[in-house]
Amino acid sequence: MNNKWKQIVAISAIAGISWLLVQNPYTQLYLTQLTDDSVASMKQEDELLLQIKDSTKKYEVAPQDARIDSVWKTVPAYNGLKVNINDSYKAMKKAGEFNEDKLVFEQVPANVHLKDLDPAPIYRAHPEKPVVSFLINVAWGNEYLQDMLAVLKKNNVKATFFLEGNWTKKNPELAKMIKDGGHEIGNHSYSHPNMQNISAQATREELRKTNEVIEAVTGLKMKWFAPPSGSYRDETVQIADSFGMETVMWSVDTIDWQKPSPEVLQQRVLSKIHPGAFILMHPTESTAKSLEALIIEIKKKDLDVVTVSEAVDEKRMTP
Numbered sequence: 001m002n003n004k005w006k007q008i009v010a011i012s013a014i015a016g017i018s019w020l021l022v023q024n025p026y027t028q029l030y031l032t033q034l035t036d037d038s039v040a041s042m043k044q045e046d047e048l049l050l051q052i053k054d055s056t057k058k059y060e061v062a063p064q065d066a067r068i069d070s071v072w073k074t075v076p077a078y079n080g081l082k083v084n085i086n087d088s089y090k091a092m093k094k095a096g097e098f099n100e101d102k103l104v105f106e107q108v109p110a111n112v113h114l115k116d117l118d119p120a121p122i123y124r125a126h127p128e129k130p131v132v133s134f135l136i137n138v139a140w141g142n143e144y145l146q147d148m149l150a151v152l153k154k155n156n157v158k159a160t161f162f163l164e165g166n167w168t169k170k171n172p173e174l175a176k177m178i179k180d181g182g183h184e185i186g187n188h189s190y191s192h193p194n195m196q197n198i199s200a201q202a203t204r205e206e207l208r209k210t211n212e213v214i215e216a217v218t219g220l221k222m223k224w225f226a227p228p229s230g231s232y233r234d235e236t237v238q239i240a241d242s243f244g245m246e247t248v249m250w251s252v253d254t255i256d257w258q259k260p261s262p263e264v265l266q267q268r269v270l271s272k273i274h275p276g277a278f279i280l281m282h283p284t285e286s287t288a289k290s291l292e293a294l295i296i297e298i299k300k301k302d303l304d305v306v307t308v309s310e311a312v313d314e315k316r317m318t319p
Contacts, residue, residue: 065112080108141283165190165210186224
């Protein structure tokens with residue numbers, strides 16, 4: 001009985017204390033404040049989430065498929081963008097307010113890619129991509145090459161060098177120097193013929209021999225082909241494709257083989273520069289003396305200088 005009475009007394013005491021706590025005005029005030037804070041916090045979070053959701057319309061960009069244009073031939077695809085609502089909310093939740101700089105984006109892939117198109121030359125990257133590429137064709141000009149490589153290194157720029165096979169065979173150390181600088185390398189034929197006039201068999205030999213010698217010297221497999229003097233016919237492009245190479249042309253020409261002054265060369269290029277530009281050049285005195293100025297002025301236009309592979313990559317550059 002004693003234990004039973006003790007239990008009854010304990011239960012009664014707990015009930016009485018609980019009643020007193022509930023009736024305590026300070027307890028009521030605390031609970032009310034706690035509820036109000038929770039509601040306010042939830043309301044603030046809901047408003048932030050709504051703001052992020054509303055922003056998706058402003059920042060959403062549709063992807064663009066790769067296509068064949070009547071003028072520019074192959075136009076690479078370019079991804080779209082959409083706001084990742086959950087990740088953006090997590091990034092802003094602590095501050096509790098909308099911040100455009102903390103929006104998290106994700107890429108929206110295109111449906112048609114370069115590999116889906118019939119073979120055709122590429123003259124430029126996607127016209128909305130804020131990049132340009134230097135296409136440096138090398139069959140001569142050894143005396144200027146090292147100076148150009150030094151300028152590219154100083155400015156942390158990577159170019160795409162198209163090497164003639166015969167030149168590579170005679171200058172393996174220079175070819176290795178280009179590769180060791182982190183630059184991209186492409187095929188520029190073996191003996192610099194007019195590709196428009198030679199036979200299909202001769203075209204295959206030009207490409208095959210060049211691929212073999214460049215791979216032997218640098219260990220790299222070729223994925224880009226630049227026809228000498230830009231001369232080709234449809235069959236040339238198809239044969240390059242059979243070797244796993246896309247044919248690359250240009251949209252801006254330095255015409256440096258005419259030995260213009262550096263001022264003329266720079267004006268020529270900068271007056272025609274555009275997003276996605278492929279800029280043709282060679283190892284010449286004019287280009288060697290103009291290269292750093294071109295890089296500086298191009299970057300001032302909010303354009304990055306990248307390799308051809310990077311330029312045609314479908315990934316959209318985010319805001």
